[in-house]
Amino acid sequence: MQQSPISASAVSCFHCGEDCGQIQIQAHGKYFCCEGCRMVYELLNSKGLCDYYSFNQTPGNNQRIPVRSDKFQFLEDDPIQRSLISFRNDTQTHVSFYLPQVHCSSCLWLLENLHRINPGVMSSKVNFERKEATVVFDHHVISLRAVAELLTSIGYEPYISFHDMQKKKPVQDRRKIYRLGVAGFCFANIMLLSFPEYLGIDIKEAHLLNFFRYVNLGLSLPVFFYSAAEFYTSAWQALRHRFLNIDAPIVLAILVTFFRSVYEVYTGTGSGYFDSMTGIVFFMLAGRVLQDRTHKQLSFDRDYTSYFPIAVTRVNDTEQHSVSLSEIKLNDTLLIHHQELIPADGILTRGKALIDYSFVTGESAPVMKEMGEMVYAGGRQMAGNIEILVIREVAQSYLTRLWNRDVFSKEKDSQTSFVHALSRWFTWIVFAIAAIAGTYWMLHDETRMWNAITAVLIIACPCALLLSNTFTNGNILRQLSARKLYLRNAAVIENLADIDTIVFDKTGTLTTGVSEDVVYDGRPIPAPIRRKIATLAAQSTHPLSKSILQWAGESLQDVSLAFREESGKGIEGMVDGDLIAMGSAAFITGKEDTHETLAAVYLSVEGKFMGCFRFRNHYREAIPALLQELKQHYHLVVLSGDNPGEEANLRQMLGREAALYFRQQPEDKLDKLKLLQEQGHSVMMIGDGLNDSGALKQADVGMALADNTNHFTPASDAIIDAQVLPKLYRFIQLCRANRRIVMAAFLVSIVYNITGLWFAVQGNLSPMIAAILMPSSSLSILLITYGFSNMASRKLLPET
Amino acid sequence: MGVIMLLLLASISVAGSFLAAFIWSVKSGQYDDEQSPPIRILFDDSVTDKD
Known part of the structure; x- marks a missing residue:
């Protein structure tokens, strides 16, 4: 095995098919994009399971982000085990895991040959529609945790959420x-x-x-x-x-x-x-x-429990334990790992937090938190491990309070047809x-x-x-789902036909939420400096740096580089003899900038201020055309949790009659929806995150948008694939x-x-x-x- | 007369056995996953099992 920096034509990974980029790993005469993919290949190769690659080309799942080794420690906990296991006797245990990565016949084949990788597994059966694998194993030979880790090691990490523990799966009514x-x-x-x-x-x-x-x-x-x-x-x-x-x-x-x-x-x-x-x-x-x-593969009833992990790490003096969410008490100290969701409101006691609240509030940029500051449930930690002191239990936290509102307890009346x-x-x-x-x-x-x-x-x-x-x-439902709009039941068809107002969420719905358009404003940057900026931006973990990296192009290889990153402020470094700094206004110019509404990153080279990068939300393709079409027939409203930086842009697309609201908390969105309904409107809400849950539930038609329908969508009446969102008006016409x-x-x-x-x-x-x-x-x-x-x-x- | 009774009995019991087979097949979950069986049947039985 060797690492070779080949910059010639793009090579795709033998395992997952993704572009290997600049770092390629060569082993057994094949290229891999990361260590993870190579390890999966070697494991399969050693067990004679390389047929996996013959049914489909590059069937694997990308392994660039390694899974924490103690992630499944909680599966050793008895109450958690009991709640997950469907059957157990002296010799065998049956358990079903939800594996969102299952996508092709190779997956099916490999997952049903688990017994050849580990003899402790007696058999395994995949339900393709539900993306579930039922594994029968001998618990004297292999533990539940080891089964989960075995699945993870071949690229199928089980998704186990708090929801799995609370109630048994509904038995299908036949x-x-x-x-x-x-x-x-x-x-x-x-x-x-x-x-x-x-x-x-x-x-x-x-x-x-x-x-x-x-x-x-x-x-x-x-x-x-x-x-x-x-x-x-x-x-x-x-x-x-x-x-x-x-x-x-x-x-x-x-x-x-x-x-x-x-x-x-x-x-x-x-x-x-x-x-x-x-x-x-x-x-x-x-x-x-x-x-x-x-639609068996989709769930229309997810609440916050499906998003929350089943267990978190509690720190007691020196020891660390996995405890299930319901056991979390006031004044517990929790260890939140990188990329984990914060399950309860608390005070940050160790580490620096960079928290992405887009899930809860719709705010697109992550926020910095220092020690002693409040962090709220539902945020995702983006930079390293932190510890928090719980001040409100899971059921009382800021996020879950939304679910205590009465809109979540009443069923929609379906007898209005x-x-x-x-x-x-x-x-x-x-x-x-x-x-x-x-x-x-x-x-x-x-x-x-x-x-x-x-x-x-x-x-x-x-x-x-x-x-x-x-x-x-029945036939319309089938026609719609063949075109990637999935309705909860037939009553939704009629509700969809009757709406007169459409409410959009902004972040993640109108915009992609991931990539941002970068606009540079300032003195021209020479090409070599531009590559050096890319090199420096590549070192930072801040999401805005990634956008700058995309804008600046390829970073330099093998250069002398020394840098210092101040979390939440900026990054400064010597790249091949040039001193480059990027960061907030205060970090670069020493002065706060007060009248900036868009997120901005300032740039200086050799201590001289060059200009600044501004970030615009990247709107989904064909969104302007869709809005143009819809505004002729419907009253349009935008409810955004974000700041009003995009107001002018949205106003231009939506026209003068549209109503735009910014800085909307989840509860505000719900109340706005109620108000519209009280004014006699029949409202459809389109949103993507947990922060829209209240509004989706309140709306006459709540439509959740998903970039990938395997991903989790909040409770809704309909799920629409982001690809077909531009056809929304035609879907309504069909209804x-x-x-x-x-x-x-x-x-x-x-x-x-x-x-x-x-x-x-x-x-x-x-x-x-x-x-x-x-x-x-x-x-x-x-x-x-x-x-x-x-x-x-x-x-x-x-x-x- | 007798022969018609016999035929009737035979035809209804044959149809009844089909009904029983149908209910059994639904109960055993054969229609729960309509995607994997058509894929599964195409797999060879471990030809490359070398170890």
Whole structure:
């Protein structure tokens, strides 16, 4: 192994595929970008697992940032172990880890061959959709901590958060699918057994006919009592809240159909409508199942606990212990490692803190804290290890207080869909028709009265409306997620169609939050000095230095360099004979600059002031075009936690009517949202961080933006991939088309209903006509909804 | 008559066994992860296992 500074054409790492840059590590005739990647390769090579590299090119995960060796120490703690382990007996332990890095077939293969790396692992199985690996291991041979470290050593660091410890994962509700299966089974058999009657069975075999009718009755019982129970509970719950939802008339129709059919079979007057009843239950359940298919890989319910580590290091006099977050008490001293999240409010007692609060406040630049100053939960320490003295426990801290507000305890009302109102209208009309037909027959031929009334109720239940709604919703949800907008459930489609105000967060949503545009303002810098500035900037850990480094270009190799960095002030150094200093105004000029709103870094060469670097937020691509489009249709608002340095720029993009608010705390954002809603607006909030959580929850539609959907997003109604944010307006248009498609399908189904009613009011709706009308109306609804929604999504959002 | 009863019994029990198989397959979690099985089936059984 050797390090070779080759500056020729870019070489990509054999393991992770990233550009190796200037430092390349050569080993076994292959190039690696860092020691970590090489070590993973050597481990796999020594175990004969290099097939990993043959399924996909460069399948590995970048290992540039090494994982602290005692990071998983907390897994030796008994209560933590118990909360993570799903099963344990004398010989084996089962545990599931969430591995966000899983992305390709190589990952799957390697993770299922863990037993070849360590014999203590008995087997491992990956759930690709959930990005989870279930590992079965012998705890006499290998500890839980060692399993986590084994996964980390091959580049799949398990993500274990405070959330995993608090509650058990929800068991997937499969009841609806069983109900669908039973309904399908009964429907098909009843239909088969009804054919002899419809096709005209020989009169000599009347006893056989009666036998078939009773078998049908028997087969309809599981559907009536088990499969349709779904609708009974839903209708009953709504009725208890004095609300008539679409399930209520459907339940009425099921009851009427069933009892009339039982009566007909019992008295021998007819064969009943068992096939129509079971068929409609089957189709409606299928629609519901399709609509409810959720995105298993995404979680829409994350609160702060998913972000917090499961354990932190507590320092007692001389010893260090891993303790779980709930055990943290007042006056504990905690050791916060580099890049770790601060779990509770406290006072800095050791080390210098450079804390990135972007997570909590949306402020883009990290802040310096000296010993004795307050640090708040949710900040991420960016420079070395620090110690803090806890002054507020986790549940009382500044960040978590937001979750105690009542907006987080109430569920959003999902019963506002227009189909419920429409079904109520529909039901009254049906009742009226039934009453008219009933009165007519009462006057003319009393024997036909009940026949006509029940037939009207059977034929005209709003099943078609429910079907067209669920099938359209299900298909639109699928079309949207194929285009990387993931909605929590079908109700969000309608909410999204109804919004009139869009609220944006700034940092991380409109801007990328990572890279910043650097503008240099001052005397021209000669090229050699520019490279020296890059060399000096490369030495600093401050995030602004990274932006300067990007601006200045490549740093010099093998130069004489001596430098001194004062945290929070600046850096000063001799680079190849030139004295260069960069830092705050006070550090360079000796005077504070008071009227600067943008972050600025001053530069001096040989003690002479040259100029200063200003940092502008880097807006996401196509954001100006999107805002231009949206401002014609919506009231736009920006709620930023940052300072007003970008106001002029934003104003230009958003226009004069937009409302801009700066320095908004998470609670301010929530209150602003409430205010907008009280003014009668229907609001969508788009944000990315925990600081937007309150606003996302309060909004009619809370949309979380993610650069990578595997990453963590705050609780929301929708998750949108940052790549497709420019298409936002088209997504909304597709959601609006949803309602039109439902209505179109419903209108078509009314044609079938009228045909059926024609027979029903005359009191001669034969089971065969019902059996023809029901499936053909269901199938045409299915075709219309699928066709139209596919067409609409293809027109609005052509797939690339 | 008798033969129809027999056929009926046979057809419903066959269909019933399919229903049971369906419920079993859902219960055992076969539909929980639809992405890994199609990948998994393409892997060879440790050809390069040299140690």
